[in-house]
Amino acid sequence: MNQLTGVISDRGSKYAVSGGPVADRAEIEGFLKALKRDKKFAKATHNTWAALMSDGTPLKGDDGESxxxxxxxxxxxxxxxRDHVIVVTRWYGGKHLGGDRFRHVQDCVRAYLDRFGD
Incomplete structure (x- = not known):
């Protein structure tokens, strides 16, 4: 499991990004379960994720962050x-971020790809 913590902090909200190879939905569920074994991630407000499978099937989960x-x-x-899940974790800091939250998700994914991409 690859992980970057403390990627972004804005108005009290903190972000981290994790990822790793997966072959199917069951492996994604296993990845999320392993991530949440860490109490810090289990207590996060949102663990949003997505994966594009090798056959082109898109899978995603918003975990309340529509x-x-x-x-x-x-x-x-x-x-x-393909065949790689990326999870962006947010710990809500008490202030609404509006559209900035999507920019933060993008920035987390970009940081992950820069660090762990091919």
Whole structure:
């Protein structure tokens, strides 16, 4: 499991990004379960994720952060990264971020791809 913590901090909200190879939905569920074994991630407000499978099947989960999974998925499609899940974690800081939250999701995915991409 690859992980970057403390990627972004804005108005009290903190972000991290994690990812790793997956072959199917069951492996994605296993990845999320392993991530949440860390109490810090289990207590996060949102663990949004996406994966583009090798056959082109898009999978995503917003975990209450409506639209965030699609942001991650679009970035995976543009980078043509398949069979890899990326999870953006947010700990809500008490202030609404509006549209900035989507920019933060993009920035987290970009940081992940810069660090761990091919």
């Amino acid at each position: 639209g965030a999974g699609m942001v991650i998925l679009r970035m995976l499609e543009r980078a043509n990264i």
